[in-house]
Amino acid sequence: MLPKTRPTLLWLLPLTFLAIFYFYPLGRMLQLSLTRSPIFSAPFIAALTSPAIRGVIGFTFWQAGLSTLLTLLIGLPGAYLLARFEFRGKSLLRALTGVPFVMPTLVVAAAFSALLGPRGWVNLLLMRVLALDAPPITFLHTFTAILCAHVFYNLTIVLRMVGDFWGHLDAHLSDAARVLGANRSQAFLRITLPLLAPAISAAALLVFIFNFTSFGVILVLGGPTFATLEVEIFYQTISLFNLPLAAVLSIIQLLISLAMTLLYSRLAAQLSQPLNLRASQQIQTPIRGHKTRLFATLWIGLLLTITIVPLLALATQSVVSFQGQGLRVFTLAFYRELWLNRQGSLFYASPSTAMGISLAYASLTVLLALGLGFPAAWALARDRTAPLNRLLDAMLMLPLGTSSVTLGLGFLIALAQPPLDLRASPLLIPLAHTLVAFPFVVRSLVPALQSIQPRLRQAAAMLGATPAQVIRHVDLPLIGRAALVAATFAFTISIGEFGATSLLSRPEYPTLPTTIYRLLSRPGALNYGQALALSTILMLTSIGGMLAIEKLRVAEIGEF
Amino acid sequence: MKHNFYLLLILAALLAACVPEKGPQTLTVMTHDSFAISEELVLAFETEHKVDVQFVGAGDTGTAVNKAILAGDKPLADVFYGVDNTFLSRALEAGIFESYASPLLADIPDEFELDPEQRALPVDYGDVCLNYEIAYFEQNNLAPPETLEDLLKPEYRGLMVVENPATSSPGLAFLFATVGHFGEDGYLDFWRGLVDNDVKVVNDWESAYYSEFSQWGGTYPIVVSYGSSPVFEYLFAEEPLDAPPTAAVIGAGSCFRQIEFVGILRGTEQRQLAEKWIDFMLSPEFQADIPLQMYVFPVNANTQLDETFEQYLYTPDAPASLAPENISARREQWIADWTAMVLR
Numbered sequence: 001m002l003p004k005t006r007p008t009l010l011w012l013l014p015l016t017f018l019a020i021f022y023f024y025p026l027g028r029m030l031q032l033s034l035t036r037s038p039i040f041s042a043p044f045i046a047a048l049t050s051p052a053i054r055g056v057i058g059f060t061f062w063q064a065g066l067s068t069l070l071t072l073l074i075g076l077p078g079a080y081l082l083a084r085f086e087f088r089g090k091s092l093l094r095a096l097t098g099v100p101f102v103m104p105t106l107v108v109a110a111a112f113s114a115l116l117g118p119r120g121w122v123n124l125l126l127m128r129v130l131a132l133d134a135p136p137i138t139f140l141h142t143f144t145a146i147l148c149a150h151v152f153y154n155l156t157i158v159l160r161m162v163g164d165f166w167g168h169l170d171a172h173l174s175d176a177a178r179v180l181g182a183n184r185s186q187a188f189l190r191i192t193l194p195l196l197a198p199a200i201s202a203a204a205l206l207v208f209i210f211n212f213t214s215f216g217v218i219l220v221l222g223g224p225t226f227a228t229l230e231v232e233i234f235y236q237t238i239s240l241f242n243l244p245l246a247a248v249l250s251i252i253q254l255l256i257s258l259a260m261t262l263l264y265s266r267l268a269a270q271l272s273q274p275l276n277l278r279a280s281q282q283i284q285t286p287i288r289g290h291k292t293r294l295f296a297t298l299w300i301g302l303l304l305t306i307t308i309v310p311l312l313a314l315a316t317q318s319v320v321s322f323q324g325q326g327l328r329v330f331t332l333a334f335y336r337e338l339w340l341n342r343q344g345s346l347f348y349a350s351p352s353t354a355m356g357i358s359l360a361y362a363s364l365t366v367l368l369a370l371g372l373g374f375p376a377a378w379a380l381a382r383d384r385t386a387p388l389n390r391l392l393d394a395m396l397m398l399p400l401g402t403s404s405v406t407l408g409l410g411f412l413i414a415l416a417q418p419p420l421d422l423r424a425s426p427l428l429i430p431l432a433h434t435l436v437a438f439p440f441v442v443r444s445l446v447p448a449l450q451s452i453q454p455r456l457r458q459a460a461a462m463l464g465a466t467p468a469q470v471i472r473h474v475d476l477p478l479i480g481r482a483a484l485v486a487a488t489f490a491f492t493i494s495i496g497e498f499g500a501t502s503l504l505s506r507p508e509y510p511t512l513p514t515t516i517y518r519l520l521s522r523p524g525a526l527n528y529g530q531a532l533a534l535s536t537i538l539m540l541t542s543i544g545g546m547l548a549i550e551k552l553r554v555a556e557i558g559e560f
Numbered sequence: 561m562k563h564n565f566y567l568l569l570i571l572a573a574l575l576a577a578c579v580p581e582k583g584p585q586t587l588t589v590m591t592h593d594s595f596a597i598s599e600e601l602v603l604a605f606e607t608e609h610k611v612d613v614q615f616v617g618a619g620d621t622g623t624a625v626n627k628a629i630l631a632g633d634k635p636l637a638d639v640f641y642g643v644d645n646t647f648l649s650r651a652l653e654a655g656i657f658e659s660y661a662s663p664l665l666a667d668i669p670d671e672f673e674l675d676p677e678q679r680a681l682p683v684d685y686g687d688v689c690l691n692y693e694i695a696y697f698e699q700n701n702l703a704p705p706e707t708l709e710d711l712l713k714p715e716y717r718g719l720m721v722v723e724n725p726a727t728s729s730p731g732l733a734f735l736f737a738t739v740g741h742f743g744e745d746g747y748l749d750f751w752r753g754l755v756d757n758d759v760k761v762v763n764d765w766e767s768a769y770y771s772e773f774s775q776w777g778g779t780y781p782i783v784v785s786y787g788s789s790p791v792f793e794y795l796f797a798e799e800p801l802d803a804p805p806t807a808a809v810i811g812a813g814s815c816f817r818q819i820e821f822v823g824i825l826r827g828t829e830q831r832q833l834a835e836k837w838i839d840f841m842l843s844p845e846f847q848a849d850i851p852l853q854m855y856v857f858p859v860n861a862n863t864q865l866d867e868t869f870e871q872y873l874y875t876p877d878a879p880a881s882l883a884p885e886n887i888s889a890r891r892e893q894w895i896a897d898w899t900a901m902v903l904r
Contacts, residue, residue, distance in 0.1 A: 029630075032630055052904075106764075106766055109766070109767060109771065110766075110770065110771075113767075113770070113771040113777050114777070117771050117777045117778065118771075118772070118777065118778045118779040119776075119777045119778065119779070120777065134779070135779065140767075140771055140772075141762060141767075219727060219763045219764065220763060220764060220766075220767055223761070223762055223763060223767075224724040224726075224727070224761050224762065224763050224903050225903055234727075235726050235727070237626065238622035238623060238626065239622070239725075239726045239727070239732075239892075239895055240892045240895065240896070241626070241650055241892070242892075321798060322798055331798075333798060343596075343598065343852045343853055344598045344599055344600060345596050345597065345598060345599065345853055346596070346597050346598065346599040346602050347595075347596050347597075408619070408623075409623070409626060409627060409630060412618065412627050412636070413627065413630050413631055413636075416631070416636050417631065417634045417636070418634075423588075423616055423636055424588070424614055424616060502593050502617065502619055502620075503617070503618065503619045503623065504617070505617050506614075506615065506616065506617065507591070507593070507595065507596075507615050507616075507617045508615065514593070517593075518593070518594075518596075520766050520770070521594065521765070521766065522792065522796070522855055523769065523785065523786075523789040523792045523793055523796070523855075524792045524793050524795065524796025524797065525793070525796060525797050525798040526796040526797065526798060527792075527796050528770060528776070529798065
């Protein structure tokens with residue numbers, strides 16, 4: 001049992017936050033939408049049950065399921081690699097694979113276009129080598145592009161959530177099985193996999209829900225022939241102004257996410273068990289042997305190809321001149337231009353200012369998300385099977401499954417009018433980011449908190465430690481690593497977020513993503529070049545941020 | 561340590577509750593995310609009227625309009641700038657604006673004044689037109705298209721990329737151009753012809769222009785963009801150019817004019833200041849600031865434009881015209897019919 005704290009007390013802060021910044025705006029928006037016209041009219045039912053809408057729901061499931069499966073297939077061996085082996089440049093690899101998570105969709109589209117577009121590096125190379133007249137690869141606006149982008153974005157979730165947990169699993173357990181006669185795959189299937197199940201299912205759920213509510217990727221990389229529920233909600237809300245239908249679709253999307261989450265928490269309750277977690281130093285070994293070396297090389301290559309090569313293509317394009325066909329010349333013109341406010345614009349922000357604003361929002365988000373996430377994770381880890389906890393657990397995930405179009409409008413309306421007038425407050429942005437980061441923080445913390453052996457706490461308590469001392473000296477060191485993962489998620493979610501930021505931001509305080517979007521929406525080489533340059537700066541900022549978080553000295557397991 | 565942490569949280573919450581007030585009074589201006597203005601102009605306005613002008617962003621045009629409508633009789637700002645003629649009907653029907661007959665309307669040509677009750681006042685316009693890459697047509701000894709009808713010819717097969725009207729505002733404007741030009745009975749036949757001629761459809765302007773247009777990363781030499789895109793290609797080229805590398809098609813009825821409006825939000829408590837702000841936006845000083853800040857063009861006839869614009873801005877003599885009432889009544893239907901014809 002965890003130290004005695006009343007569960008209601010633990011839930012107080014997180015639930016108040018959700019009530020004000022989630023349920024209230026969402027409820028207000030749904031109420032405003034549904035009262036605009038009678039919803040149970042014949043045309044309404046006909047629209048809702050039309051084959052088009054059924055097709056949309058089917059496609060949403062199909063692409064989300066397939067994307068999640070692919071992400072796991074590539075991510076799990078990667079997690080194993082990060083968990084079991086010690087090699088140079090590992091924390092850099094971990095940071096690099098996390099960068100996609102930060103990048104706004106339009107930037108990712110520009111990156112994929114720079115790499116695989118009709119005039120991207122790959123097509124140009126193939127055309128030259130094979131002497132072709134037309135680009136051989138069509139990648140943009142295909143189903144493949146959607147799947148690739150989803151894997152690109154979500155790989156880091158599996159690598160971090162599963163990898164970090166795996167890295168602390170006692171390898172002696174599977175060694176013991178081997179000694180007792182199990183072969184390698186038996187030991188993995190019967191011992192390691194069941195122990196990993198809570199972390200895998202947590203990661204899979206997050207990836208699935210992210211893909212299920214996918215919007216930007218579908219719109220920009222998939223193109224007009226693909227539509228998920230979220231895209232349909234956007235279409236009904238903005239293009240057709242059919243708010244009642246949009247509201248009902250939002251509710252459907254929400255209910256499906258809720259059902260998935262409930263299923264997961266049922267599963268998770270059965271799967272989790274206390275474990276002896278070990279310091280990662282005790283578990284990780286250097287890469288030895290031909291087979292291992294081959295595997296490691298292959299998988300590091302694969303992870304980097306998927307996550308970094310598109311971004312590298314974008315970064316390369318930011319330092320080459322567009323002029324002069326064929327011959328590509330190095331230039332820093334776009335970077336120089338970024339620092340000039342030629343038009344004396346009020347909303348201009350130099351890259352350093354925009355970076356400062358982005359970092360300020362991200363830091364606030366980390367503080368808020370951890371502050372709210374800790375008590376919630378604590379309460380959940382105490383007793384996952386309690387009916388109240390199971391319900392609340394599912395509730396925490398709701399913001400991720402909610403239509404961002406609906407919630408965004410609700411945020412704007414509900415929080416900009418009395419009794420809660422925050423419309424001019426720059427704090428709305430970290431608050432909105434916290435809503436997204438919160439479930440990640442809780443998901444990262446719960447498995448670690450749950451795996452703490454109750455005996456340790458009991459022993460500490462028996463030796464006269466107060467509950468606070470137990471937390472300080474037993475729990476915190478044990479979950480240090482998980483807290484870092486949680487902080488990294490909150491940081492990356494905030495620093496690259498565009499949708500909510502563009503809705504809520506004061507134009508005087510542009511972030512890196514909002515500045516990039518402004519530049520991207522204008523014609524002209526200098527504007528496009530600056531957008532690429534600033535995207536590269538965003539990339540570097542996020543790598544720097546993630547490396548800095550990794551470097552924070554938090555007591556590792558086993559150091560007490 | 562933990563206690564300090566929560567203290568910080570509470571502090572942050574308190575900070576959120578009290579928004580600092582600067583000037584003696586505040587005028588709140590809600591805008592879409594393409595809005596931009598010179599710093600010195602705002603400062604001059606603030607000094608002259610002893611007011612602190614606060615801008616609130618609200619996403620793109622469609623989102624901003626929805627937001628203003630859903631706020632109902634408790635307006636989120638005093639003034640809203642950014643509703644365009646494709647969304648105007650939605651805003652006017654919802655009654656979000658108060659009428660204001662600004663004296664400066666006298667300097668604005670009647671063609672821009674779409675609301676006879678002067679609830680929404682025109683500020684700027686931009687023409688959505690087809691653009692093409694000049695070099696492509698020169699290298700291939702092909703004459704560039706001059707009208708919409710040309711696009712159905714076999715020599716232009718597979719050369720054009722357009723934006724989805726359901727998700728993109730230039731895409732919607734181009735759909736309106738075809739409805740205006742071919743009529744409600746004819747536009748779908750034209751689109752069927754375009755589909756047969758292998759038109760490419762993407763969801764957003766950025767993808768169309770920067771990923772598919774041959775001037776940039778793509779292979780399609782014709783794209784739906786703005787009559788002003790060529791001059792901005794010229795002005796914002798990497799190295800100075802002799803002339804724009806692209807051109808616009810401005811044949812009869814091939815472009816659609818987007819006009820953006822400003823209005824006083826119903827229920828404001830700053831009516832006087834809001835009027836002053838609107839006069840300011842319609843004044844030649846602000847109007848001259850528009851092109852290089854927002855990439856659209858002033859409606860006030862007394863505005864002096866830069867010489868480069870006189871030279872390279874493509875302005876259609878006869879943009880396709882559609883009555884706002886017609887747009888209002890049929891908009892959703894056209895989008896739905898277009899979607900069924902082109903995408904499904």
